[in-house]
Amino acid sequence: MTKKITILICCLFSATFLFAQQEPTLNTIKISGKIVDAATNQALEYATVILKDIKTQKVSGGITDLNGFFNIQVPKSRYEISVEFISFKTIKFPAQEITANKDLGIIKLKEDAASLDEIVVIAEKSTVDIRLDKKIYNVGKDMTVKGGTASDVLDNVPSVDVDPEGTVSLRGSENVRILIDGKPSAMVGLNGADALRQLPSDAIERVEVITSPSARYDSEGTAGILNIILRKGRANGFNGSVNVNVGDPRSYQSSVNLNLRSEKINLFTNFGYRDRRGPGRYNSDISYLSNGIVDSTRIEDRNFDRASKGFNGNVGLEYFINKKSSLTGTIFVRDSDGQNLSTTEISSFDPSGNSLFNSLRIQDEGETDQSLQFSLNYVNNFNENGHKLTLDYQYGVDKENESAIITDDRPETNTTDELSIDKLFQADYVLPIGKNSQFEAGYRGNFENLTSDYLVTLSNSDEFNPSNNLEFTQNVNAFYTQFGSKVNKFSYLFGVRAELTKIDVNLLTSQEKFTKNYTDFFPTVNLGYEMTEDQSFTLGYSRRLRRPRSRSLNPFENRASRTVISKGNVDLDPTYTNSFDLGYLNRWGKLTLNSSIYYQHSTNDIVRVNRQEVRLIDGKETNVLVRQPINLASEDRMGFEFNANYNPSRKLRFSGSFNFFQFKTDGDYSYEVTNPTTGTTSTINQNFDATNTSWFTRFDARVTLPADIEWQTRLFYRGPRSDAQSDTEGILSANLAFSKDILKDKGTLVLNVSDVFNSRKYVTNAFAPSRDNPTNITNQSFQWRMRQISLNFTYRFNQNKNQKNKNSQEREDDGGGEF
Structure with missing residues (x-):
């Protein structure tokens, strides 16, 4: 791999000199x-x-x-x-x-207020804006996510992948920090994957992909940061839009965006309601081995029928105190209800194919999720040169209740009640020095308190009961400073961030308490060199970490299956990562290319592993797979990516991205297995040394057909990947959309087909306890959502379709853009 990276670097620099213009x-x-x-x-x-x-x-x-x-x-x-x-x-x-x-x-x-209804845009801005410090994905230009969710939006962002289970990864790494308007938010909720499926795409203005964050940003997220920016109206007067969506499988969504702006106030609102149904499938084929020979086979076929209804609202009022300062208050509320019914047919066979037993397991689960967040923002622009002070306060409450009734030969009921209260205080100060230099300093305090009560009621009181009650507190006080300057064609930004973390985990059921305190420093370096106006290099270094979240620390067991169980690990420590990123940007007329080579070295790496336990199920000793996160020794991740935009004409626009990466894991894991019948204990040693390469690519084409019909096609392919315990097959998916403006361009109709070939399925083979000496091999196939066909209608009043949100950047992320 080292040779490959060396060749890539040589190619990158060769391309630079081939296309560089003369001094x-x-x-x-x-x-x-x-x-x-x-x-x-x-x-x-x-x-x-x-x-x-x-x-x-x-x-x-x-x-x-x-x-x-x-x-x-x-x-x-x-x-x-x-x-x-x-x-x-x-x-x-x-x-x-x-x-x-x-x-x-x-x-x-x-x-020029009179021109708002007569704007003619000569060159439409591309869907993806490429900057030296970040890539910005503009949601409003993308038809394929109309009627979708935040999860669908992220799945169409360059460098980002969302797997069929909803897990978000950046450049192949799941350890990515997701922010809302530059800050941690109750909108992401207690379960990030579920919350992203509840936030409608129409509420999102853009997504920023930040792979080399400066000291201004949280150190959380070793792969980088995804910053979701919500819509905030900026045009003068009263204006807005109404959006309605219907789809099959059942999908009904509606949203209203309203904005009222005058010289002293700016009132912006977004309300949305959704009613969706999502059928899905899961198949598990487990072969149990004894001395390398199949002893028995267990097959589980599961059908999902998920229904959810939810409301979300976002109301903000910005008051212009004077020409230099403003005060903004925002309230966000979300209320959702879900009903998930899964039916699992379970069969077991001996090596000759004779039936050992058959059973039917039905899990009827209800879920409610309520979020309330209040934020207050004060901005004082001391002058027009960028001298600025920003103060933020944020208070969020998130409640989640899950209740499941499981019916089979051993019925049970389990419930989960979680309450999370989060507070944030933040201050950012920016001081320009001369024309080309800038000093920044700031403070951020994140204070999280969570309680989780997990209760399992079993029909047989003698069985193992995983009920658990947990209290989790995490307080992080952070201070940062950075200085940047530009000298001719060379620019630099040096910074350092100090974070003081205190974590308390209180297991009320077992009366155990765990406290962890650590203070860390996170230096950042960002360098840029502009060879010409259209050609530049960037080099970034940052030290980052991954803190174990409350769900990873909570040792309760997920009861979705009797033989495949997930649980947390209270002994987890943070993962620390040193990241390097070399980027190259070049524009050749209508073609823009942004590429980078990256390397990350992580220590104390958190990896979710499969281990084996022997438990009595229906009076028989049964091997059970337990998935649990642990700290492994280290991981090295390296790769390269490129993103390209080519707009040969107003009627034809192409974009594409390609990401190739390799990761190498080094580490050993030992654990003990106790036989429930004899009480004897044996030690299992697992080696997790593994090297794997994978890749994913995305292609997007937008064509203007006769009668001004817009046609957009998106193709995505994620290559196969392997690790020490599993092999995962590649996934190909395609989205298709057609758009037509009507009602004198005040309305737009969009027909969208998501996953045209119904091929977005997750197929994996898992080996436990190890690939070299497995005692069971599991073949799994999972499809979270079937092909979706939807029709979307948008109506705009007192605003132009291509109207620019002229001040959309003034409250960007947390304190402004990169220097």
């Missing part, structure tokens, strides 16, 4: 400046600067960055300069001879 000659000058909103002095990102060479009639130009700055390199000549931004009045500078570097200073654009 600027003495005939080249730079035109720079900053563009802001005249009313609020907020920087305008994506404002367009157009340069027309009077002598050659050649037109060139550029766009502003996150902070409103532009820096355009052109030959010496006589230029006519104009500055444009959607819904703002264009400013034109008279033709002038420019023979030396020229700074146009701060250019203030005034809003």
